[in-house]
Amino acid sequence: MRREGSAASPGVAAPEGVPSAGRSLRADAARNREVLLEAASAAFSERGAEVPLEDVARRAGVGIGTLYRHFPTREALVEAVFRHEVEVLVQSADELLATLPPEQALKQWMQLFVGHVATKRGMLAVLRPILVDNPRFSGETKGLVTEAATKILRAGIAAGSVRADVDGADLLRAVSGICMSTDEGNQEAANRLVGLLFDGLRRSPE
Amino acid sequence: MRREGSAASPGVAAPEGVPSAGRSLRADAARNREVLLEAASAAFSERGAEVPLEDVARRAGVGIGTLYRHFPTREALVEAVFRHEVEVLVQSADELLATLPPEQALKQWMQLFVGHVATKRGMLAVLRPILVDNPRFSGETKGLVTEAATKILRAGIAAGSVRADVDGADLLRAVSGICMSTDEGNQEAANRLVGLLFDGLRRSPE
DNA sequence: TATTATACGGAGGCTACCTCCGTTTAGCAA
DNA sequence: TTGCTAAACGGAGGTAGCCTCCGTATAATA
Numbered sequence: 001m002r003r004e005g006s007a008a009s010p011g012v013a014a015p016e017g018v019p020s021a022g023r024s025l026r027a028d029a030a031r032n033r034e035v036l037l038e039a040a041s042a043a044f045s046e047r048g049a050e051v052p053l054e055d056v057a058r059r060a061g062v063g064i065g066t067l068y069r070h071f072p073t074r075e076a077l078v079e080a081v082f083r084h085e086v087e088v089l090v091q092s093a094d095e096l097l098a099t100l101p102p103e104q105a106l107k108q109w110m111q112l113f114v115g116h117v118a119t120k121r122g123m124l125a126v127l128r129p130i131l132v133d134n135p136r137f138s139g140e141t142k143g144l145v146t147e148a149a150t151k152i153l154r155a156g157i158a159a160g161s162v163r164a165d166v167d168g169a170d171l172l173r174a175v176s177g178i179c180m181s182t183d184e185g186n187q188e189a190a191n192r193l194v195g196l197l198f199d200g201l202r203r204s205p206e
Numbered sequence: 207m208r209r210e211g212s213a214a215s216p217g218v219a220a221p222e223g224v225p226s227a228g229r230s231l232r233a234d235a236a237r238n239r240e241v242l243l244e245a246a247s248a249a250f251s252e253r254g255a256e257v258p259l260e261d262v263a264r265r266a267g268v269g270i271g272t273l274y275r276h277f278p279t280r281e282a283l284v285e286a287v288f289r290h291e292v293e294v295l296v297q298s299a300d301e302l303l304a305t306l307p308p309e310q311a312l313k314q315w316m317q318l319f320v321g322h323v324a325t326k327r328g329m330l331a332v333l334r335p336i337l338v339d340n341p342r343f344s345g346e347t348k349g350l351v352t353e354a355a356t357k358i359l360r361a362g363i364a365a366g367s368v369r370a371d372v373d374g375a376d377l378l379r380a381v382s383g384i385c386m387s388t389d390e391g392n393q394e395a396a397n398r399l400v401g402l403l404f405d406g407l408r409r410s411p412e
Numbered sequence: 413t414a415t416t417a418t419a420c421g422g423a424g425g426c427t428a429c430c431t432c433c434g435t436t437t438a439g440c441a442a
Numbered sequence: 443t444t445g446c447t448a449a450a451c452g453g454a455g456g457t458a459g460c461c462t463c464c465g466t467a468t469a470a471t472a
Contacts, residue, residue: 026418062421063422065421235438260428270452271430271452
């Protein structure tokens with residue numbers, strides 16, 4: 001954020017290390033990467049995306065050099081955190097469906113979504129330019145989340161407990177609309193609204 | 207941009223010194239303020255809004271202390287530059303109308319607009335949050351510019367050289383649309399498109 | 413167990429931020 | 443003109459965050 005150039009067009013590096021691509025990380029490296037992502041996520045949501053990276057490293061219990069090796073710029077870190085959270089959100093759809101009746105899974109997932117958005121508030125100032133400059137990346141993200149929403153919704157519809165005339169994109173629009181119109185502090189308001197929305201989504205007993 | 211808090215909600219200070227409000231600045235202060243605004247404008251458009259403020263001060267030929275006295279935060283400076291440029295753009299509408307036939311005034315003003323947007327590109331990363339967080343401010347700005355556009359358009363319509371079925375808001379939408387869809391380097395492309403638009407605005411001889 | 417590619421960590425140099433206060437000057441009154 | 447003073451100037455210097463570099467540690471492999 002200091003030196004010029006980095007802000008211009010970050011470029012969205014290929015998903016680093018862990019999942020696929022190239023040679024996988026050494027065990028300690030993979031561990032540290034994970035720990036860093038979690039520390040960064042917490043730090044960003046508590047103190048905004050301008051939090052000193054040395055604090056993030058300290059919080060993760062690793063040296064600053066390690067942080068920079070994994071994430072050479074603040075943007076790279078922010079992006080990785082975002083990507084990671086999206087992955088978690090998407091995966092949790094499957095997990096919820098595997099352990100709960102579809103209706104409950106839907107409700108919980110909606111609330112998870114609200115939580116994730118709230119967490120990402122602090123990152124927004126840095127995240128927005130990244131998303132704006134990389135329509136492909138933001139498109140993929142949206143696609144993944146929509147897919148998850150669709151899946152969980154379909155399960156409810158199939159079980160007969162959710163009305164059939166909404167799709168994943170609708171659900172996303174509605175929930176993110178609620179998040180957008182709810183500011184900073186009151187996540188509870190958002191949750192209340194999401195509760196209302198959820199009631200509206202259930203198949204009305206007729 | 208470093209310390210926390212400032213990024214949160216800058217708050218758009220009352221237009222500092224010069225025009226109305228409070229006691230007016232001492233001559234040297236007013237001069238320096240002006241020089242600083244120009245230096246900042248140039249620096250931002252050349253090197254982006256992250257340019258070191260010491261460079262801006264040096265470029266303006268004043269001490270860093272003077273810069274900070276006038277503009278206590280980077281956001282304040284960016285905002286003042288923006289405000290200043292808008293003023294210039296709005297005033298130039300009157301000046302053009304006073305010295306050129308309405309049709310020519312319109313054309314030149316449209317090109318001026320393109321130039322101003324191009325200049326502000328570098329500031330965007332800092333400017334956007336300010337505008338987003340202060341709908342009133344951005345609303346006023348839009349109002350002023352729309353007003354100027356309307357005035358210059360009406361003059362053309364009255365003179366019979368411009369078609370009568372567009373208003374200021376339309377003009378703005380069209381021109382800023384062109385600016386948005388044209389990227390970084392090629393201001394000439396934008397100017398060409400604006401030329402096309404201008405031809406379309408003239409009253410077709412029938 | 414020995415070897416080595418990989419990763420760690422943090423000291424330190426660099427740069428930008430921004431305050432503080434001694435110096436300068438515009439504006440005014442006599 | 444001269445003297446006075448509130449206002450403004452300017453930049454040295456303290457503070458803090460960025461990021462590189464390289465000696466040390468360790469996981470992976472044979």
